[in-house]
Amino acid sequence: MKRTRILTPEQVARILDRMAYEVLERNRGGKGLVVFGILQKGVAVAEALSTRLAQIEGRDFSVNALDVRPYRDDRPPEAEVEDRSRLHIDTITDHHVLLVDDVLFTGRTVRAALDALLRWGRPRSVQLAVLIDRGHREFPIRADYVGRTVPTKYQERIVVVPEEGLAVYVEEA
Numbered sequence: 001m002k003r004t005r006i007l008t009p010e011q012v013a014r015i016l017d018r019m020a021y022e023v024l025e026r027n028r029g030g031k032g033l034v035v036f037g038i039l040q041k042g043v044a045v046a047e048a049l050s051t052r053l054a055q056i057e058g059r060d061f062s063v064n065a066l067d068v069r070p071y072r073d074d075r076p077p078e079a080e081v082e083d084r085s086r087l088h089i090d091t092i093t094d095h096h097v098l099l100v101d102d103v104l105f106t107g108r109t110v111r112a113a114l115d116a117l118l119r120w121g122r123p124r125s126v127q128l129a130v131l132i133d134r135g136h137r138e139f140p141i142r143a144d145y146v147g148r149t150v151p152t153k154y155q156e157r158i159v160v161v162p163e164e165g166l167a168v169y170v171e172e173a
Helices: 009-026 041-057 108-120
Strands: 002-007 033-038 063-066 096-104 125-133 145-149 157-161 167-172
Touching (some): 009 125, 009 145, 041 125, 041 157, 063 108
Parallel strands (some): 125 145
Antiparallel strands (some): 002 167
16 A cells, blocks of 8 residues: 655644634633544544644633444444543533544534534534545534645545644555
């Protein structure tokens, strides 16, 4: 499998800086904003984005980890899946939720995430931030904040590597 790096950690850092300013501008400083990262790599992106939000705004934006596996529509109904979500709050009711993932592809993960979020209340709004939007949607889902749009073939994969400082690669099948 051929792997080609398309974004260095430095490029990703600049992208996340821009996204942080966009989030804060739209949310008037981020009061009442709750950050959720979709397990696994969405949490790494959310933590990096949250760090930038905190640096700009001068206050903490804790990252909640959202496990969407129990809510996937491609999971066999009889399969038991332990929910590994980790939350720092009791409810999201009346909060603005920033849902963060690494790659937006078909939209199925985000659809599952919306179902998972509703377990913790009724948010005032849900905004979606993704590092990479690669197209090929199967659900009518669009991100509010996109780091980079990368047109891909359906068979290709986008891989975000947190161990390399969020470097981004395209893998050809």
